[in-house]
Structures are given as structure tokens and as C-alpha cells.
Amino acid sequence: MPARTGCDRLDTPENPVDQLPARGAMRVLILSASPLASQSVTFHLAERLAGSLFPQAEREVIHLHEVNLPACDGQLDVIKEGENLTGAMSGLGAVYSAMRRADVVVFASPVHNFTVSALLKNFIDLMVFESHRPSFIGKPAVLVATAMGAGQDRLFAYLRDVVHSWGFRVVGCLGAAASMLDEPWYEARLQGAIGQLAGRVATRIADQRPRVGLRDVVAFNIWRLVVEINRENTPIDHEYWSRRGWLSAHYYYPCRTWPPARWIARLIATAVRHQIIGRKLKPVT
Numbered sequence: 001m002p003a004r005t006g007c008d009r010l011d012t013p014e015n016p017v018d019q020l021p022a023r024g025a026m027r028v029l030i031l032s033a034s035p036l037a038s039q040s041v042t043f044h045l046a047e048r049l050a051g052s053l054f055p056q057a058e059r060e061v062i063h064l065h066e067v068n069l070p071a072c073d074g075q076l077d078v079i080k081e082g083e084n085l086t087g088a089m090s091g092l093g094a095v096y097s098a099m100r101r102a103d104v105v106v107f108a109s110p111v112h113n114f115t116v117s118a119l120l121k122n123f124i125d126l127m128v129f130e131s132h133r134p135s136f137i138g139k140p141a142v143l144v145a146t147a148m149g150a151g152q153d154r155l156f157a158y159l160r161d162v163v164h165s166w167g168f169r170v171v172g173c174l175g176a177a178a179s180m181l182d183e184p185w186y187e188a189r190l191q192g193a194i195g196q197l198a199g200r201v202a203t204r205i206a207d208q209r210p211r212v213g214l215r216d217v218v219a220f221n222i223w224r225l226v227v228e229i230n231r232e233n234t235p236i237d238h239e240y241w242s243r244r245g246w247l248s249a250h251y252y253y254p255c256r257t258w259p260p261a262r263w264i265a266r267l268i269a270t271a272v273r274h275q276i277i278g279r280k281l282k283p284v285t
């Protein structure tokens, strides 16, 4: 697999929500993160969901277990170097290109100790540059998780934050209890949930000005603060944000928000800036 370089990154269209193809021509990528690969319950649920939501779409599947990704080496040089990504990034290229090609990405992970699988966590760590310079702007994502019992909600909360910081917008989530899948009453409910999601996801994908919540607007403002404060250390991030107009924008793409959200988010970011610049940060205890 070729090493990914900065040149592999396509430029982000100004309003990518406008760039979505007609539903029939969609390409859906299932990024499956179970170590059980094709035997994974989560993967099979993701396939079923993708088949219901996007019956006409071309489907591509990547099992992270079968992609020989390196373990994250803990170096942050990828953030600074940007255009010269090497080393830890080799192996990421094919997955990254598939994500770029796809019109919708389905992230499928089992719940492992109340969060994503180690395979997915490692992938997220390798993608650290993406939160600094997001490029999947407005691209729809669907999250799928299974657990023996509990933890899907915690997994979704975490994964939603991560993929939103890459620019994706989550248009649907489906979590299921693997231990119940053989029960007819549970199967009937699951089928009902998939049916409901099909309508909701279609409406959300067609929405030209998606609704973005306070949590995400705050996260956007905090990322902007990070970029502004580190302007000298990582000018590449600053230049990237500046070129896209994000230094004065409300969010990564045109969206609807609860009007006070923008104001509250600015206020929170100003308070955090004050804490950092005023040397008021305290150790967390």
C-alpha cells in the first residue's frame, strides 16, 4: 500500500453538501473495525443497514483487521509536517482514499470495554492530522455498533465527536444487542428501527443546511482556538483554516443552529483562551 502524502488530499469543495450525487449513484464505504472481520456481527448489521438505507448504492467494504496498519507511534510530527506524511502514516493511504471516494461512510465497531475496538482507536490515532485539517466536509456518516449488553451509547458519543472533527456529519446511528439478535421480538424491533432510520437518513442527507447542535459548534470553536493559539508552531493548520474561511465562520459548512449556540460557543472559547493565555489552567484532579 503506498504511503499517503499530502498530495493525496483532494481540495474541499466550498459547500460539499451541494456536491452529493443523486441517491442512486451513491458509493457507500463500510469501514468495519471488528477483529472478527467477515465473521463480525457488527459488520453484518452494517451491511444490512446499508442495504436498506442505500439499496442502489455501490458498496465497498474495508475490514481494518485486514489492512496492515502500523500502531500509532505517539509522534505528533504528522501534524506539523503535513505535506510530508511518512512513517506512521504508511498503510493509511488505501483506507483514506476509499473514504474520500465514498459519498457515505458507515463506521462499524463492536463495543469493547464501553468504547470502540482497539483497531478503530488506532485508526483514529493515525488520523490525528484530520482533526487539525478536516477534509470530509459535510460528508454523511452512519455509525453502527453492537455489544453483548451495553455501551453503544458511550461509543456513539465518542465516535460522533471524532468524525465530526474530521468534517463528517452523522446522519444516523444504529446500536444493537448481539445477545438478543436471535430473539424474534428483538428482531422485529430492530427491523422497525432500520425502517425508521431509512426515512430519517434520506431526509438528513438531502438537507442543504443541516442542523448542528451546540456541542459541535463549541467543538468547532475550540478547534479554531487551538489553531489560532498554535499559529507559530503549526502555521500549516492556520493557513488551512484561513484558506477555508473558518477563522471567521460559525462551522465547517453552512448549517442551521440554535441561534444562541454560536454566541455561547464563542463565549466558551473566549473563556478557555483567557485561561490558557492568562496562565490560569489548573491540573485536573
Ligand SMILES: Cc1cc2nc3c(=O)[nH]c(=O)nc-3n(C[C@H](O)[C@H](O)[C@H](O)COP(=O)(O)O)c2cc1C
Pocket: 034, 035, 036, 039, 040, 041, 042, 043, 109, 110, 111, 112, 113, 114, 115, 146, 147, 148, 149, 150, 151, 178
Ligand atoms: C475485548 C472485548 C470487550 C468487550 N466489551 C464489551 C462491553 O463493554 N460491553 C458489552 O456489552 N459487550 C462487550 N463485549 C462484547 C462485544 O461487544 C459483542 O460480542 C459484539 O457484538 C461483538 O461484535 P463483533 O462480532 O462485531 O466483534 C466485548 C467483547 C470483547 C471481545
